Amino acid sequence: MRAKGRNTDVDIPQRQSNARRCQFVQLINRTDRYWMDILGDKLFHDLNYYDLFTQMWLKHNHIFHKSELHQLMPNVSQRTAIKYVQIAIDHGLLIEHTDPEDLRSKRITMSSGLKRKIERFLDYSISVFEAFPAPDPDQAT
Numbered sequence: 001m002r003a004k005g006r007n008t009d010v011d012i013p014q015r016q017s018n019a020r021r022c023q024f025v026q027l028i029n030r031t032d033r034y035w036m037d038i039l040g041d042k043l044f045h046d047l048n049y050y051d052l053f054t055q056m057w058l059k060h061n062h063i064f065h066k067s068e069l070h071q072l073m074p075n076v077s078q079r080t081a082i083k084y085v086q087i088a089i090d091h092g093l094l095i096e097h098t099d100p101e102d103l104r105s106k107r108i109t110m111s112s113g114l115k116r117k118i119e120r121f122l123d124y125s126i127s128v129f130e131a132f133p134a135p136d137p138d139q140a141t
Contacts, residue, residue, distance in 0.1 A: 057118045066106040
């Protein structure tokens with residue numbers, strides 16, 4: 001179902017039972033815990049790291065200029081994003097290379113270990129979502 005807004009179309013979701021909502025919260029909590037477990041440090045539990053790492057993963061084998069990575073973290077300032085990136089570099093999750101075309105510039109790639117961790121997280125999350133039971137039509141609210 002779609003409802004017309006003033007300037008945008010808005011999807012109106014089907015109303016779910018509270019039991020279904022609770023199941024979904026539990027699902028999100030399970031994937032959230034797995035994210036922390038797979039990365040091995042609560043420091044990276046921040047959603048901004050989720051944005052950064054998954055957006056980098058989506059651009060398979062892309063080499064980023066260090067100065068552009070803040071665009072993958074839209075909910076923090078450029079200065080804060082740079083700090084996050086540096087922490088990930090310091091922990092070996094991101095790899096910093098000198099740009100051969102501009103020695104003053106740095107390029108960033110994901111470590112192979114981080115790529116494997118993100119892929120394991122995605123595989124786990126997909127399996128959890130696939131196991132999410134179909135709604136029970138008798139439990140409509």
